[in-house]
Amino acid sequence: MKILNMCLNWKVLVGLAVVGIAVFVINPHLALGVLPLLLLAVCPLSMLFMMKSMGGGQQATVNGQYTCPMHPQVRSDQPGRCPRCGMELVPTAPQTAAPAVGTQEDRVMQLQAQLQSLKAEQAVLERQVEQLEMDAGRADGRARKKS
Numbered sequence: 001m002k003i004l005n006m007c008l009n010w011k012v013l014v015g016l017a018v019v020g021i022a023v024f025v026i027n028p029h030l031a032l033g034v035l036p037l038l039l040l041a042v043c044p045l046s047m048l049f050m051m052k053s054m055g056g057g058q059q060a061t062v063n064g065q066y067t068c069p070m071h072p073q074v075r076s077d078q079p080g081r082c083p084r085c086g087m088e089l090v091p092t093a094p095q096t097a098a099p100a101v102g103t104q105e106d107r108v109m110q111l112q113a114q115l116q117s118l119k120a121e122q123a124v125l126e127r128q129v130e131q132l133e134m135d136a137g138r139a140d141g142r143a144r145k146k147s
């Protein structure tokens with residue numbers, strides 16, 4: 001079970017489960033064709049999440065904190081290995097200091113920036129779902145031609 005924690009990201013599992021359920025609700029016959037694609041996508045997508053959380057490689061840590069790429073709640077003051085999965089701890093990304101006295105306008109601007117970031121991430125996810133659905137539709141069409 002420990003080896004699965006090293007490869008699988010729970011966010012990816014939940015996201016692909018939602019996609020699978022949505023496909024099943026929309027077209028139950030297509031669900032069996034999509035299932036292998038979703039299963040194949042689990043590990044690569046988990047690794048992408050891990051790479052994103054690593055922040056692009058080893059970098060000097062500003063605050064002296066290290067964290068596990070797969071378990072962000074695991075933190076340490078020194079480099080080492082994650083006690084949950086055994087992965088190498090990586091330096092945490094330098095955090096921008098929040099303004100000491102933030103006005104409401106500053107907070108609104110910060111939230112708007114976060115919203116834009118989330119919209120961009122949502123657009124990427126929507127394109128991935130569309131691609132999976134298109135691939136599943138092609139696979140379903142090929143299966144019909146064979147029979």
